[in-house]
Amino acid sequence: MSTENRKLINIATAGSVDDGKSTLIGRLLYDTKSLTTDKLEAIERNSKQKGFDYLDFSLATDGLVAEREQGITIDVAHIYFNTDKTNYIIADTPGHVEYTRNMVTGASTSSAAIILIDARKGVIEQTYRHFFINNLLRVGHVIVAVNKMDLVDYDQQAYEDIKKDFEALIEKSNYTKDQVRFIPVSALHGDNIAGGSDKMDWYQGPSLLDYLEGLEIDESEDNSAARFPVQYVVRPKTDAHHDFRGFAGKLYGGKLAVGDEVTVLPSFTTSKVKSINFFDQEFDEAIPGSSITITLEDEVNVSRGDMLVKSNELPKSEKQLSATICQVNSKPLRTGAKYILQHGVNQVLAKVDSIEGLVHTDFSGSEGTDELKLNDIGKVNFRLSKPIHFDPYQESKSNGSFILIDEGSYDTTSVGFIQ
Numbered sequence: 001m002s003t004e005n006r007k008l009i010n011i012a013t014a015g016s017v018d019d020g021k022s023t024l025i026g027r028l029l030y031d032t033k034s035l036t037t038d039k040l041e042a043i044e045r046n047s048k049q050k051g052f053d054y055l056d057f058s059l060a061t062d063g064l065v066a067e068r069e070q071g072i073t074i075d076v077a078h079i080y081f082n083t084d085k086t087n088y089i090i091a092d093t094p095g096h097v098e099y100t101r102n103m104v105t106g107a108s109t110s111s112a113a114i115i116l117i118d119a120r121k122g123v124i125e126q127t128y129r130h131f132f133i134n135n136l137l138r139v140g141h142v143i144v145a146v147n148k149m150d151l152v153d154y155d156q157q158a159y160e161d162i163k164k165d166f167e168a169l170i171e172k173s174n175y176t177k178d179q180v181r182f183i184p185v186s187a188l189h190g191d192n193i194a195g196g197s198d199k200m201d202w203y204q205g206p207s208l209l210d211y212l213e214g215l216e217i218d219e220s221e222d223n224s225a226a227r228f229p230v231q232y233v234v235r236p237k238t239d240a241h242h243d244f245r246g247f248a249g250k251l252y253g254g255k256l257a258v259g260d261e262v263t264v265l266p267s268f269t270t271s272k273v274k275s276i277n278f279f280d281q282e283f284d285e286a287i288p289g290s291s292i293t294i295t296l297e298d299e300v301n302v303s304r305g306d307m308l309v310k311s312n313e314l315p316k317s318e319k320q321l322s323a324t325i326c327q328v329n330s331k332p333l334r335t336g337a338k339y340i341l342q343h344g345v346n347q348v349l350a351k352v353d354s355i356e357g358l359v360h361t362d363f364s365g366s367e368g369t370d371e372l373k374l375n376d377i378g379k380v381n382f383r384l385s386k387p388i389h390f391d392p393y394q395e396s397k398s399n400g401s402f403i404l405i406d407e408g409s410y411d412t413t414s415v416g417f418i419q
């Protein structure tokens with residue numbers, strides 16, 4: 001099958017320590033025949049040594065190196081596997097100290113999230129936080145895998161109780177019931193992971209893998225406004241192209257067509273789209289998600305970091321903004337503090353005007369505070385040294401988020417989602 005026909009699903013996993021995340025991922029890799037022979041032999045050997053009469057898949061994800069991105073060390077390992085129809089990338093986010101940072105990083109690129117719950121423990125504090133972050137980052141689909149069903153004798157009531165508790169959360173969130181799927185599983189024994197389960201005839205729904213295979217992933221955003229941040233100005237030096245000046249980047253949000261009147265931000269100069277190129281082909285129209293090069297009818301000044309938008313769909317351009325902040329650094333965020341705010345490739349200075357409150361991740365509201373500590377989530381108002389051109393996060397993921405950088409150490413301290 002050609003790769004063009006394949007679906008790609010990015011999945012984030014979340015669970016607290018020992019809920020069985022590694023085992024679940026290992027089991028998925030095993031059942032889809034994605035484990036290397038070496039790895040499988042190591043798992044067999046190790047399981048035998050421990051005297052198990054089953055395979056201990058928690059070893060499958062061991063030894064995956066932590067990755068580094070944008071100067072922040074993140075302990076998120078990306079694991080790849082595929083079926084005939086779909087390529088999967090799973091972000092495995094460990095649940096230790098800087099868990100908010102890991103979860104935000106994992107969820108920010110994912111279209112589905114698997115939240116693991118230990119059937120013996122039910123919904124716990126960490127579950128709230130996981131679900132809250134998925135809700136905040138607008139991850140399209142959530143799968144609640146109630147794991148270790150074997151340890152509660154595959155009892156339907158235990159599963160139903162957890163489902164009921166969780167459904168109360170869904171009602172307070174932005175999710176509809178259709179976006180959240182409950183599946184009772186045993187990652188260790190493989191029940192309802194890639195196949196069914198003869199231990200839980202009371203469950204009529206799909207296995208985890210079947211559910212993932214059937215997911216409709218819709219990457220279009222609620223806002224259909226086109227946003228084209230310029231990554232690169234193309235100025236070929238050869239004589240034949242001496243008047244060619246293209247702007248390369250990725251289109252987000254909405255379509256852009258030849259003839260559209262566009263405004264260049266931050267200069268607010270206007271022009272019209274003359275051509276849209278993808279490699280050496282020309283198109284009349286580009287759809288969101290495409291990486292393209294655009295030329296304009298007029299010789300306007302455009303540099304890296306500028307954004308082209310349709311003139312009738314301008315984003316907000318303001319020096320003040322309110323955002324939900326996830327604090328990912330041990331240095332607390334306080335009223336009056338100054339940061340470098342990075343929005344796309346652009347940086348401005350930002351001062352914390354006020355902290356509206358510390359948000360409760362069980363959706364029960366917020367409380368007053370004068371600082372946000374590591375892993376806290378809060379609502380914060382900022383004043384900027386110059387305007388940025390943004391959309392609310394709920395209308396544009398690409399143009400509605402930012403990071404805060406400490407001026408002294410250059411560490412990322414916070415991730416922000418504009419309200």
Ligand SMILES: Nc1nc2c(ncn2[C@@H]2O[C@H](COP(=O)(O)OP(=O)(O)OP(=O)(O)O)[C@@H](O)[C@H]2O)c(=O)[nH]1
Nearest residue numbers: 017018019020021022023058095147148186187188
């Ligand atoms: N009985 C039973 N044990 C399970 C199941 N899933 C995982 N376990 C066990 O639970 C323990 C923890 O599993 P892991 O997969 O390492 O858990 P984790 O969530 O990845 O834990 P961290 O790596 O610490 O975050 C291991 O001993 C697993 O064998 C299950 O479905 N049933």
